[in-house]
Amino acid sequence: xxxxxxxxxxxxxxxxxxxxxxxxxxxxxxxxxxxxxxxxxxxxxxxxxxxxxxxxxxxxxxxxxxxxxxxxxxxxxxxxxxxxxxxxxxxxxxxxxxxxxxxxxxxxxxxxxxxxxxxxxxxxxxxxxxxxxxxxxxxxxxxxxxxxxxxxxxxxxxxxxxxxxxxxxxxxxxxxxxxxxxxxxxxxxxxxxxxxxxxxxxxxxxxxxxxxxxxxxxxxxxxxxxxxxxxxxxxxxxxxxxxxxxxxxxxxxxxxxxxxxxxxxxxxxxxxxxxxxxxxxxxxxxxxxxxxxxxxxxxxxxxxxxxxxxxxxxxxxxxxxxxxxxxxxxxxxxxxxxxxxxxxxxxxxxxxxxxxxxxxxxxxxxxxxxxxxxxxxxxxxxxxxxxxxxxxxxxxxxxxxxxxxxxxxxxxxxxxxxxxxxxxxxxxxxxxxxxxxxxxxxxxxxxxxxxxxxxxxxxxxxxxxxxxxxxxxxxxxx
Amino acid sequence: xxxxxxxxxxxxxxxxxxxxxxxxxxxxxxxxxxxxxxxxxxxxxxxxxxxxxxxxxxxxxxxxxxxxxxxxxxxxxxxxxxxxxxxxxxxxxxxxxxxxxxxxxxxxxxxxxxxxxxxxxxxxxxxxxxxxxxxxxxxxxxxxxxxxxxxxxxxxxxxxxxxxxxxxxxxxxxxxxxxxxxxxxxxxxxxxxxxxxxxxxxxxxxxxxxxxxxxxxxxxxxxxxxxxxxxxxxxxxxxxxxxxxxxxxxxxxxxxxxxxxxxxxxxxxxxxxxxxxxxxxxxxxxxxxxxxxxxxxxxxxxxxxxxxxxxxxxxxxxxxxxxxxxxxxxxxxxxxxxxxxxxxxxxxxxxxxxxxxxxxxxxxxxxxxxxxxxxxxxxxxxxxxxxxxxxxxxxxxxxxxxxxxxxxxxxxxx
Numbered sequence: 001x002x003x004x005x006x007x008x009x010x011x012x013x014x015x016x017x018x019x020x021x022x023x024x025x026x027x028x029x030x031x032x033x034x035x036x037x038x039x040x041x042x043x044x045x046x047x048x049x050x051x052x053x054x055x056x057x058x059x060x061x062x063x064x065x066x067x068x069x070x071x072x073x074x075x076x077x078x079x080x081x082x083x084x085x086x087x088x089x090x091x092x093x094x095x096x097x098x099x100x101x102x103x104x105x106x107x108x109x110x111x112x113x114x115x116x117x118x119x120x121x122x123x124x125x126x127x128x129x130x131x132x133x134x135x136x137x138x139x140x141x142x143x144x145x146x147x148x149x150x151x152x153x154x155x156x157x158x159x160x161x162x163x164x165x166x167x168x169x170x171x172x173x174x175x176x177x178x179x180x181x182x183x184x185x186x187x188x189x190x191x192x193x194x195x196x197x198x199x200x201x202x203x204x205x206x207x208x209x210x211x212x213x214x215x216x217x218x219x220x221x222x223x224x225x226x227x228x229x230x231x232x233x234x235x236x237x238x239x240x241x242x243x244x245x246x247x248x249x250x251x252x253x254x255x256x257x258x259x260x261x262x263x264x265x266x267x268x269x270x271x272x273x274x275x276x277x278x279x280x281x282x283x284x285x286x287x288x289x290x291x292x293x294x295x296x297x298x299x300x301x302x303x304x305x306x307x308x309x310x311x312x313x314x315x316x317x318x319x320x321x322x323x324x325x326x327x328x329x330x331x332x333x334x335x336x337x338x339x340x341x342x343x344x345x346x347x348x349x350x351x352x353x354x355x356x357x358x359x360x361x362x363x364x365x366x367x368x369x370x371x372x373x374x375x376x377x378x379x380x381x382x383x384x385x386x387x388x389x390x391x392x393x394x395x396x397x398x399x400x401x402x403x404x405x406x407x408x409x410x411x412x413x414x415x416x417x418x419x420x421x422x423x424x425x426x427x428x429x430x431x432x433x434x435x436x437x438x439x440x441x442x443x444x445x446x447x448x449x450x451x452x453x454x455x456x457x458x459x460x461x462x463x464x465x466x467x468x469x470x471x472x473x474x475x476x477x478x
Numbered sequence: 479x480x481x482x483x484x485x486x487x488x489x490x491x492x493x494x495x496x497x498x499x500x501x502x503x504x505x506x507x508x509x510x511x512x513x514x515x516x517x518x519x520x521x522x523x524x525x526x527x528x529x530x531x532x533x534x535x536x537x538x539x540x541x542x543x544x545x546x547x548x549x550x551x552x553x554x555x556x557x558x559x560x561x562x563x564x565x566x567x568x569x570x571x572x573x574x575x576x577x578x579x580x581x582x583x584x585x586x587x588x589x590x591x592x593x594x595x596x597x598x599x600x601x602x603x604x605x606x607x608x609x610x611x612x613x614x615x616x617x618x619x620x621x622x623x624x625x626x627x628x629x630x631x632x633x634x635x636x637x638x639x640x641x642x643x644x645x646x647x648x649x650x651x652x653x654x655x656x657x658x659x660x661x662x663x664x665x666x667x668x669x670x671x672x673x674x675x676x677x678x679x680x681x682x683x684x685x686x687x688x689x690x691x692x693x694x695x696x697x698x699x700x701x702x703x704x705x706x707x708x709x710x711x712x713x714x715x716x717x718x719x720x721x722x723x724x725x726x727x728x729x730x731x732x733x734x735x736x737x738x739x740x741x742x743x744x745x746x747x748x749x750x751x752x753x754x755x756x757x758x759x760x761x762x763x764x765x766x767x768x769x770x771x772x773x774x775x776x777x778x779x780x781x782x783x784x785x786x787x788x789x790x791x792x793x794x795x796x797x798x799x800x801x802x803x804x805x806x807x808x809x810x811x812x813x814x815x816x817x818x819x820x821x822x823x824x825x826x827x828x829x830x831x832x833x834x835x836x837x838x839x840x841x842x843x844x845x846x847x848x849x850x851x852x853x854x855x856x857x858x859x860x861x862x863x864x865x866x867x868x869x870x871x872x873x874x875x876x877x878x879x880x881x882x883x884x885x886x887x888x889x890x891x892x
Contacts, residue, residue: 393829405818406818407840410813411841413838416837
């Protein structure tokens with residue numbers, strides 16, 4: 001079975017059939033490839049120029065290497081930067097073709113059979129009409145004037161909005177991976193909430209048609225206009241496989257006066273096998289700008305997948321009285337590595353930020369919380385509270401905390417706390433005494449440890465995430 | 479600068495009587511420094527304090543040749559009268575007097591070192607600079623089962639006689655099994671705009687106790703780097719107290735290696751800064767064995783446009799189960815131009831540990847000021863009282879009562 005699966009993976013990589021060959025950009029990164037991408041997506045000239053500008057900048061940028069998890073050098077000339085969505089022909093036909101382990105996990109998470117198929121790109125029969133679900137969903141959004149579509153579509157239909165905000169939080173002159181994304185991004189989501197509209201439902205990539213084929217250089221842009229509110233979900237609890245090893249997505253959030261954006265992520269990409277072979281590199285740039293007064297951006301993330309997770313969802317608190325929040329659970333097991341945290345940049349007066357980070361490392365994994373709290377000279381009366389707790393399981397893993405704290409304003413206060421510990425024997429003993437086996441006991445205690453963050457997730461998500469926390473740690477105790 | 483280093487080095491070697499072995503090592507150290515240069519903010523450890531830039535801006539080109547043949551008069555008036563003590567007097571980087579009058583002479587062994595040890599992989603270029611230009615290194619060995627009867631006060635003096643702008647000094651202590659020593663390190667700076675680079679090595683044997691109090695109060699325009707490395711064997715205890723206030727720029731680095739079980743390290747520090755001073759404390763506590771303990775408390779009071787930095791790292795090796803590590807840094811910003819930067823870091827590879835750190839910064843609590851004022855104090859006194867209490871917390875951690883009293887008076891905290 002294992003062999004078969006490896007065969008499958010090989011198929012993903014090399015198995016493009018000749019009839020769609022024409023929709024694939026040649027291997028490598030150069031101006032022609034960028035023009036090719038721009039052309040195939042029928043982009044306006046300004047966007048092509050924007051991409052090219054990013055590419056010019058990319059040429060002089062060096063890949064950063066200060067991070068804790070090291071990885072083998074990536075040959076950027078050996079990657080494909082554009083390929084058309086896979087045809088059904090290459091996708092697995094049946095659930096039986098999949099890794100039984102994966103199916104087992106689905107079962108534990110309680111994911112319905114149809115959904116399992118959908119997640120793996122298996123052709124769905126007519127009974128489960130995801131298209132129609134999505135359509136009704138779209139209708140109610142349109143009524144409210146909410147724009148929720150792919151970014152390619154937005155470029156065609158709402159060029160003014162895209163042009164105004166794209167790159168306003170993550171400019172083309174940013175760090176290496178962000179700039180790479182700017183040059184070659186292929187698709188992603190676009191959300192615009194008009195003034196004083198409260199989005200009636202949780203928006204999720206899940207409901208966007210073709211969402212599973214957004215590729216490795218995703219670009220998401222969310223704009224909440226004055227007085228609006230939106231909650232956005234990214235990813236899902238089910239394990240996701242992908243043939244691309246490097247994922248360098250960019251996510252930009254913009255909140256205008258009195259607006260609020262809540263962005264939740266559950267990331268469970270393929271983490272590699274037990275020996276640490278394979279697995280996704282998740283190098284994502286996420287940044288939110290509280291542009292207007294009284295605006296609020298809240299990031300919640302549950303990171304359980306990927307071989308390497310390297311990301312810092314950040315908030316730039318520019319508007320007076322704006323609020324930034326960051327809630328994170330990161331779990332690493334086996335050979336996984338994570339270097340994650342947040343940046344809170346306080347620029348406006350009376351700005352507030354809160355950081356709650358829970359890290360759990362098991363097996364031979366390595367976990368780092370790295371964060372920056374920067375209160376600038378003009379950010380009077382600003383406050384920050386940071387709490388980062390780490391839990392270690394076994395003495396082959398590592399847990400690190402690297403907070404950077406900068407306070408340049410005497411009227412502002414920063415408080416930071418961090419603890420590292422293991423699950424106490426007493427707690428374990430108590431649970432076991434009451435009939436739980438060791439694994440269940442650990443699951444329960446870990447869930448308690450993460451509760452503060454899990455509570456921040458939307459309801460349906462939270463239940464699944466809770467199960468996911470337990471599953472991610474399987475085999476790490478005893 | 480490279481040319482100047484080379485010519486000053488040649489002159490220095492020709493004017494001194496080093497052995498061939500020493501010259502060889504010094505040359506290697508110089509090559510290492512030439513390769514790396516002064517640290518800048520590009521290095522993680524110097525992120526908040528770019529010493530390369532600070533030296534360039536405040537001193538300009540440095541001169542390195544220090545004439546250790548100059549004899550300096552010592553004015554006995556500078557000595558502390560309140561307590562009886564042994565003395566080491568260092569003037570402009572040269573040891574002028576070693577006086578252990580209160581101790582049994584056969585229990586102490588004074589030598590000069592042929593070799594100095596810098597880990598070749600250590601990229602700290604300031605240690606290389608120190609190794610290449612410092613004079614003969616005195617090694618003070620305290621023999622087995624001997625405890626110093628009186629404290630040792632190290633007077634570090636600079637005077638206007640110094641012709642070079644860079645002063646390097648190095649001292650080494652070895653504490654054998656069951657021995658103990660109390661050291662007070664006092665700076666008395668009378669020179670202007672020098673870059674002073676100090677290096678202290680402490681090796682603690684089993685059950686040894688080191689109490690090290692570093693006081694730097696006198697206002698001066700020097701730029702200082704002070705590096706202490708403390709290696710600790712089983713059951714040894716080190717206590718380091720830093721009062722950092724006087725110089726325009728000062729960086730204290732304390733590296734503790736807890737190599738034996740039940741060894742413990744305590745580091746407490748105060749930054750009391752005004753004008754545009756820039757001080758940093760960087761600690762690196764390495765828990766390398768089971769059942770080790772470390773405790774750190776750093777408090778800063780920052781006024782005017784001064785800047786305080788604290789970088790503290792607790793490293794726990796996978797061997798070091800049952801580690802107990804604690805770290806707390808607090809800062810009070812008194813002025814809008816003041817700045818506090820902190821990087822309290824944990825790097826942990828063992829699971830059965832208890833490690834925590836905390837950091838807080840902000841202004842003085844308005845409610846507390848109001849409370850005191852409502853009881854008749856004016857605002858200034860109220861503030862002073864609060865700052866006094868804030869800092870006293872650290873001074874109270876000093877375990878030697880006699881020295882605590884002395885230092886309280888010296889610093890002016892009661």
